[in-house]
Amino acid sequence: MDFGSLFTNVVAEMIGPTAIAYALAAIGLNIHFGLTGLINMGQAGFMLLGAYGFAISTIAGWPVWAAVLVAIAAAVVFALLLGIPTLKLRGDYLAIVTIAAAEIIRIVGRSTSLSSFTGGSNGLLGNSFKESFSGASPFPDGRFSLGPFTYSMNDSNSWWLRIVGWALVALACLLVYLLMRSPWGRVLKGIREDEDAVRSLGKNVYGYKLQALVTGGVLGALGGIVFTLASSVQPDSLGRPVTFNTWTILLLGGAATVFGPVLGSLLFWGALILVRGLLRGLVPETILSTQQVEQAGWVLVGITLMLLIVFRPQGLLGDKKELAINVR
């Protein structure tokens, strides 16, 4: 088997749009869970809304910046709709409501009655909304190679998308870094520990939780845009498994850390490609068919992650000391 090309594939996946999209979504989830203790089980819903918001408004002829703003606005409204009734209640309610709401977005998106906007279950073809983003690139058209990696400069699954995507990830990390060491971040951390205590100290806990939910949701929507710009808008490709993968990535990298979600995303997608490649190269076709390799890849990644969580529950970058405190 060709280890060189396997290695190339792994690295390609790690720098690709999927890893970027999940990193953004996991950074958002980190603001919810790692910083504030909110359990959002519908991050995929925020991503899907971002994807729809961006694609539909682009198809309607809006420029890139306006389409991005629409995606952000959709996430803000969604967060407020979910947060206003539930954030005054105990934590579990948010979890239940978000998982249901994300499903509602997906099911409404694929319903035939809306197919003139959303394309129904077929979704929206990439070519119908990618033009304006490619057009915004300052680089010349054509293909470009960097080492073993060759992509078109601007079209579809491009270098331009990777550059913008990683820039977004860097900005999001900077945002989390600044917020985490600020008094605002301190209040969120307090809420994570005991919201009544924070309330007794005069902080409007409800307001802070809403801010956190909105901010993390917007990052999810940006992740959705990146995800969608690499392929198409497909409601079923942003369903529940995406939320669960995002959680896995967050816990793998380390919640409540700045770079944990990014590292988690890189390793998660890298590991998946690596495992599949090894199975394909080392296990004969008669034992595992190509399709079974797909599935077995998920299984092995799942087991690896379970082991990691068992033996390193704070995640790769998490602070063991912080986790070891027994909360009395």
Add this chain to the structure above:
Amino acid sequence: MSADPQLAGSHALPEVAEARAALAALDQVPGVAKPDPMLVADGVQRTFGGVHAVDVAHLEVQRHVITALIGPNGAGKTTFFNLMTGFDKPDSGHWTFDGVSLAGVPASRVSRSGMVRTFQLTKALSRMTVLENMRLGAGSQPGERMLTALVRPLWVAREREITDKAMDLLARFKLDTKKDDFAGSLSGGQRKLLEMARALMSDPKLVMLDEPMAGVNPALTQSLLGHIIELRDEGTTVLFVEHDMHMVRHISDWVVVMAQGKVVAEGPPKQVMDDQAVIDAYLGAHHDTDLGDDSLLDEGGRIDAEADAESEAELEEPK
């Protein structure tokens, strides 16, 4: 009016001395009007199922003095605290704090208006350091707004003030060496101290302490009592719930007794605690228990007595 003259502050503000002196002229009946009330509750009721947890017809808390709220387990003291501070909603009734009606006001705004409480079951923020816990108690930090938070120069100056103040308070409460430890690693008594110190970060007008001494080392109790008296002398009004009768006798200027949700007696500590009705209400079947006899507070007896009260308090704590 304090039972122990050397603990009474010699450098008290004149209005504090005046407020304390004014108590002497009051009738010792439940609900008596105070000359300068800070907190006034009227017809506050709260039932849980059929239980009247709180049923306070009228209660005034005098400004600038230390008021103790005592009563048997389940008398409704904590529930009364919860109601006043917005952590629970009464079935009926209204109350004012410093002249402003607080009925229906959320807990965070109650706290910002100057009435800060602590909890009977301590709420230390476990996975934050002691110093971070303290900083969180401070008010008017512009960096607690999301956009300002991103621009460090806009809030570092205030942060420095907050940190200085936090270190001052921590030193007072003998926690300064623990400042970088996680609050979750503190002992039960240390957490009580931390919670009290944290509540003082915002310079409250009225601080409401729910069993501040439960589980605190007797050697430290003495100096803590001193701090509470100092607080009063600097102008803070204190309302505290406590089962330790020595502490109540020691530092309170006025005592309010609750039983089964109602205020059943109030008055200066000595008179209230000698009142047979109070002894009955408070102790029920345990008439032989000592209600903080002064003679025990004489030199020599003091530490033993407090150690006893301490072990009683410890027995009561894990409710």
